[in-house]
Amino acid sequence: MIQDLHSHTYYSYCGKDSPEDVIKNAIENGIEKVGISDHYHGIVLASPGISYENGDYKTVLHNKALERYYNHIKKLAERYKDCIEVWCGVEITTLDLGYTLLPDGVDVSMFDYCLIENIQYEETTVADVLEFAARCGCKKTGLAHIDLPLYITQKGLDMDDFFKKMAERNMFWELNVNYDSIHGYKEHKYVSEFFENEKIINAVKRNNLSLSVGFDGHDLKDYDAARVKNACSKLEELNILMID
Numbered sequence: 421m422i423q424d425l426h427s428h429t430y431y432s433y434c435g436k437d438s439p440e441d442v443i444k445n446a447i448e449n450g451i452e453k454v455g456i457s458d459h460y461h462g463i464v465l466a467s468p469g470i471s472y473e474n475g476d477y478k479t480v481l482h483n484k485a486l487e488r489y490y491n492h493i494k495k496l497a498e499r500y501k502d503c504i505e506v507w508c509g510v511e512i513t514t515l516d517l518g519y520t521l522l523p524d525g526v527d528v529s530m531f532d533y534c535l536i537e538n539i540q541y542e543e544t545t546v547a548d549v550l551e552f553a554a555r556c557g558c559k560k561t562g563l564a565h566i567d568l569p570l571y572i573t574q575k576g577l578d579m580d581d582f583f584k585k586m587a588e589r590n591m592f593w594e595l596n597v598n599y600d601s602i603h604g605y606k607e608h609k610y611v612s613e614f615f616e617n618e619k620i621i622n623a624v625k626r627n628n629l630s631l632s633v634g635f636d637g638h639d640l641k642d643y644d645a646a647r648v649k650n651a652c653s654k655l656e657e658l659n660i661l662m663i664d
Contacts, residue, residue: 424454425535426455437640439492458510489508509558514536534558561591593624599647
């Protein structure tokens with residue numbers, strides 16, 4: 421399965437393209453499953469002032485903004501279902517920039533999946549990512565663009581135990597194959613290292629941990645489908661489970 425489960429649109433402040441254009445581009449490039457995963461705070465800031473309201477009013481507005489986004493992507497999924505499988509996701513940061521955190525009372529459980537990012541930084545607000553994934557309540561939860569073996573080592577955790585717990589909770593690990601202008605044409609070293617590390621590969625397979633592939637695209641002019649296809653093909657050759 422050629423999949424790209426990390427795509428940004430104009431719903432994310434950093435994205436430039438419409439969801440429909442992202443889907444059309446995926447079809448043209450031979451992607452079989454595409455996930456739209458806009459930033460939570462970008463979606464809710466689409467309506468002026470929403471992020472700066474207080475109390476229950478803020479929560480209600482955030483939920484309505486998320487529902488509008490979800491319905492938009494699902495309508496497109498239905499429109500293009502004969503050409504491609506479209507998933508509706510959301511990316512949630514764990515860094516507090518004053519408007520970025522997921523508040524209590526905001527529901528993201530309707531999404532096909534969510535991506536959690538930035539847990540590897542000292543500034544993260546999340547101490548237990550497994551617990552945070554449960555709070556999100558999505559059908560599937562991915563850990564995005566992170567050197568997970570390094571994170572596990574730094575936390576003093578056991579790799580097999582952590583991978584097993586992720587699998588039991590329908591969590592997955594993203595191989596982020598991004599290489600574009602938005603990110604300064606910097607590759608994620610952990611991706612190439614993964615394919616060369618038999619120990620980690622065996623731990624993933626032994627614990628039935630699913631992986632995903634995502635380009636993390638923000639501008640279609642930078643999109644490189646070959647990087648996505650190459651990573652997906654390698655995972656299939658290794659008989660590693662991909663998120664489905």
